[in-house]
Amino acid sequence: MQQNTLCYHPVIHFIILALLFPLTNVHADTNPMVYYVQDYGAKGDGKSLDTKSIQNAIDACHHAGGGVVQLNSGTFMSGTIFLKSGVRLHIEKGATLLGSTNAQDYPDIGAQDPTKEERYNAGKALIYSEGQHHISVSGQGVIDGNGAALANLNQVRAHIIHFKACHDIKINDVSLVNGSWWIQKYDTCNNLQIDGITVNSKENSDMNKPRYADTPGRNTDGCNIVDSRNVQLSNCHIFSGDDGIVLKSFSKDLGCHNVTISNCIISTNASGIKIGTESAGKFHDVLVNNCIVYDTRLGGIELMVVDGGSMERIVVTNISLNNILGAAIYVRLGNRGREYTHNKMPSVGSVKDILIQNIYGTKIGRYGSSITGIPSAPLKNITLENIDLTFTGGNAPLYFEGYPTKPVEERTIDNVPEEEKSYPRCDIFGKLPAYGFYIRHVEGIDLRNLKLRFEEEDTRSAIVADDVSNFVLDGLKAQISPHAPAVIQGRNMQTAAIVNCISLTPAKSFLHASGNKTQQIVLSSNIWKNLGTHLSTDNSFPISEIHEKK
Structure with a gap:
């Protein structure tokens, strides 16, 4: 007896290997370089201004080809920081990025209009990025816009996050709290993922x-x-x-x-x-x-x-x-x-x-x-x-x-x-x-x-339809006051089918129709038991335009 054998085929072999050993992205850096902001002079005491230190860490990370800029335990007060390509700003649990209450720490930002050769004032932001790619904000920490104090003291408003004309963006897990303006604004961006964040403001x-x-x-x-x-x-x-x-x-x-x-x-x-x-x-x-x-x-x-x-x-x-x-x-x-x-x-x-x-x-x-x-x-x-x-x-x-x-x-x-x-x-x-x-x-x-x-x-109707054509109402179940004009009011309805409807409570009328443009209305398989009358009109159109079918 001849024994069955499995012939080798390169495509089948590749598929089997792929199922057994899922491929990883050979370009992905599974151990990205981490830049701790304290190494760049950040105090994290909630009083010192750490803007420059955080920005220096971001710049170093960007120039090195990308990685993680990390805030560990502490409160890091900052004005505007600029996120750059390849950088993930990671805020650890127990860490807070706190917006400054000094208006001078939030410069007006000139942004490029994507449809014109001009720049304009994009306002102010705590975290800003324009024209960058593969950027991220992550972690289980908090970004506090200090909005109540900022707005009350200086009449200044700033987005917590504002990204303009960026692509390949991920925002995940962080809490964004106490803003002074739109919490997040993503403008003319492409490939944006926002997952698992909390906004409390x-x-x-x-x-x-x-x-x-x-x-x-x-x-x-x-x-x-x-x-x-x-x-x-x-x-x-x-x-x-x-x-x-x-x-x-x-x-x-x-x-x-x-x-x-x-x-x-x-x-x-x-x-x-x-x-x-x-x-x-x-x-x-x-x-x-x-x-x-x-x-x-x-x-x-x-x-x-x-x-x-x-x-x-x-x-x-x-x-x-x-x-x-x-x-x-x-x-x-x-x-x-x-x-x-x-x-x-x-x-x-x-x-x-x-x-x-x-x-x-x-x-x-x-x-x-x-x-x-x-x-x-x-x-x-x-x-x-x-x-x-x-x-x-x-x-x-x-x-x-x-x-x-x-x-x-x-x-x-x-x-x-x-x-x-x-x-x-x-x-x-x-x-x-x-x-x-x-x-x-x-x-x-x-x-x-x-x-x-x-x-x-x-005492109002459940539905009012005015100047509506090709109208289908199928399966309405509506509570209605006995003092309401009708379950449904229709004016100038054209080509309408009202079917399989029930008034859940007694009513004066099911449908009150009006308007000299009213035409071709069909009522079918509706239940009238709770109604004084199933149809009332103001005589502004021929009654023959309404067709009743059982």
């Missing part, structure tokens, strides 16, 4: 007080990603005095794309997860997944274009919201038209191809969530599915940011302002006519499997 953290009851705000955004690409931000805890995690664009030639934000916990004095506000360029291919937003004063999830840019292929999924005083979800296309770096006045932008799914929220505030374009520029192809929100409800007056002298105007479907040129905030319209979702100027929107409830009776 939430001044005025008592949500039961007005926003600036105890101290002026310092705009301490937790993390700002500006005109950057190939970004991974994960496993972070952001506790910030202004917006939590924000993507921005200041250049019509750039934007943010290929960005993932995952497994983060966020609490802020403004908005939780936000894409936009500054929105000159293009946001595309962004995934936000598995995050918690809690104790947040404005919106939980906000997507917006108002400066001529565009937004598409954005996925927000698996988000838990709790105690959001503003809106759970805010999607906005406006026309503020802000001019950046001598650009011409931008044209109106666009927002399309947005998926928001698997959102669960409790203690959501009373403004109402909104999904709105403007008459000349509707949103397109928006999908919300598996949304379960419980609102605080109630009909008592609402006050702007908690100030008792600033009542918020209560709107009806007939008097919601366009606010086309306004700064985009989830509260710009006032208290909306829907406690759940207000939708206006949208072409193509699918709402599937929505559950909307309130803790205290709210």
Whole structure:
């Protein structure tokens, strides 16, 4: 009998060896040179200014081809330090890099504009880097911006970290605390990884007080990603005095794309997860997944274009919201038209191809969530599915940011302002006519499997849709007050299907339809048992435009 033999093949042999003995990067330095800042004269006593010593260590490390600059136990007070290619700034557990309170220790930084042959004032920072590569900040220690003292004593604000036009960046494990401005700013960067960091800089953290009851705000955004690409931000805890995690664009030639934000916990004095506000360029291919937003004063999830840019292929999924005083979800296309770096006045932008799914929220505030374009520029192809929100409800007056002298105007479907040129905030319209979702100027929107409830009776409709076409509402389960106009109010709806919906409590009407542009509305497989009437109209359109099917 012939015995089977295994023939040698070089490719198979290589694969077997690779599985048994995983390859390592032959170019990686597994034992990098460590430069201790104390060896360069740093005192680490929290009183002496160690800027020069830390910078000398960074310069030596850089000139030697790279390595680690390390801060061991102690508090190292410093002004601006400049991180350079190949250098990892490592802050050991028990060590603190402390920002100086002397304004003279933070020079104004001239940065190169990537779209023009000019430099401009990029502001101030504790750690700054421009045009560098393979840079890192790591360790389980603390970087303390000394923000309260710096801002109060000198009226000076500085980023804790500001990287400009850098690539191959890693920020991991460190705690960034007590900032005086945006905590982190990564501008026109590529290949950025931020993992496992903590931001703790939430001044005025008592949500039961007005926003600036105890101290002026310092705009301490937790993390700002500006005109950057190939970004991974994960496993972070952001506790910030202004917006939590924000993507921005200041250049019509750039934007943010290929960005993932995952497994983060966020609490802020403004908005939780936000894409936009500054929105000159293009946001595309962004995934936000598995995050918690809690104790947040404005919106939980906000997507917006108002400066001529565009937004598409954005996925927000698996988000838990709790105690959001503003809106759970805010999607906005406006026309503020802000001019950046001598650009011409931008044209109106666009927002399309947005998926928001698997959102669960409790203690959501009373403004109402909104999904709105403007008459000349509707949103397109928006999908919300598996949304379960419980609102605080109630009909008592609402006050702007908690100030008792600033009542918020209560709107009806007939008097919601366009606010086309306004700064985009989830509260710009006032208290909306829907406690759940207000939708206006949208072409193509699918709402599937929505559950909307309130803790205290709210006499508004669950959903209001105005100037909306190609509208699908499938599987709404909504609590409603018997004093509300209807479960759903629709004005100038065109080509709409409302199916498989249930009113969880008795209501006057299921759908109140109005507007002379209303046409081709289909109602099918809805349950009417809790309703006084399933349909009411203002007779502004032929009733034959509404088709009811069992």
